[in-house]
Amino acid sequence: MKGAPVESAEKKGHICPPSNAKHPSDRWESLFVYGFICRFTQLRGKVEGLNSPMDFEEALLLSEPNPIMIQILSRFVLNLRPGTRNLSSDVISSTMTSLLQEYFRTPERTVFWDDTLKANVDPFSEMETGFFAADWGMKSYSSVTARR
Numbered sequence: 001m002k003g004a005p006v007e008s009a010e011k012k013g014h015i016c017p018p019s020n021a022k023h024p025s026d027r028w029e030s031l032f033v034y035g036f037i038c039r040f041t042q043l044r045g046k047v048e049g050l051n052s053p054m055d056f057e058e059a060l061l062l063s064e065p066n067p068i069m070i071q072i073l074s075r076f077v078l079n080l081r082p083g084t085r086n087l088s089s090d091v092i093s094s095t096m097t098s099l100l101q102e103y104f105r106t107p108e109r110t111v112f113w114d115d116t117l118k119a120n121v122d123p124f125s126e127m128e129t130g131f132f133a134a135d136w137g138m139k140s141y142s143s144v145t146a147r148r
Contacts, residue, residue, distance in 0.1 A: 024057035024136050037072065047071040060136040065089040069132070069139070093130035100124065 024030040034053045038044050049055055050068050059068035073096055074087040080099060087095060104112060104120035114121045123138055124131065131139065 019137070021137070024060045025054070027137070030057055030060065041075055043071055043075060057136075060139050063133050065092065065132050073131075093132055096131045097124045 019027060021027045031053055034056045037050075037056070044050050047068055050059075050071075055068065056072075059066050059072075062069070070087075070089050070092055073092050077084050077087060077092070077095055077099060084095065101122055101124070104110065104122050106120075108120075110120050112120045112123055124134070127133060
């Protein structure tokens with residue numbers, strides 16, 4: 001008895017649906033990232049000003065380095081690259097961009113996957129001012145994307 005033929009469908013990754021969100025509180029990902037931070041790190045008790053999801057949302061909205069985002073990104077980088085030494089506010093943006101570029105070169109699909117190119121597209125390649133100048137949605141997606 002022969003089994004049914006198995007179709008070899010190309011595996012699709014997660015695709016973020018378009019959003020009309022105007023504020024981080026309008027997207028579930030913001031609360032997810034905040035919850036992840038609270039559950040798996042000690043940052044909420046150690047970073048001054050990070051006491052609620054609203055504090056995280058306000059930090060996402062800022063277009064310059066701020067203590068909350070610097071500490072979150074520093075922990076993120078150290079989890080992926082434990083030997084990283086300098087994570088000061090003047091280099092964290094370039095370190096973050098470098099880390100994400102490395103991750104985007106892998107064949108693993110992220111929310112930045114382009115089906116036409118069959119590759120992840122680096123959202124920071126066109127940004128001259130770095131990670132902090134990105135809109136809040138891009139910062140949020142990047143935080144979710146690169147967690148392995």
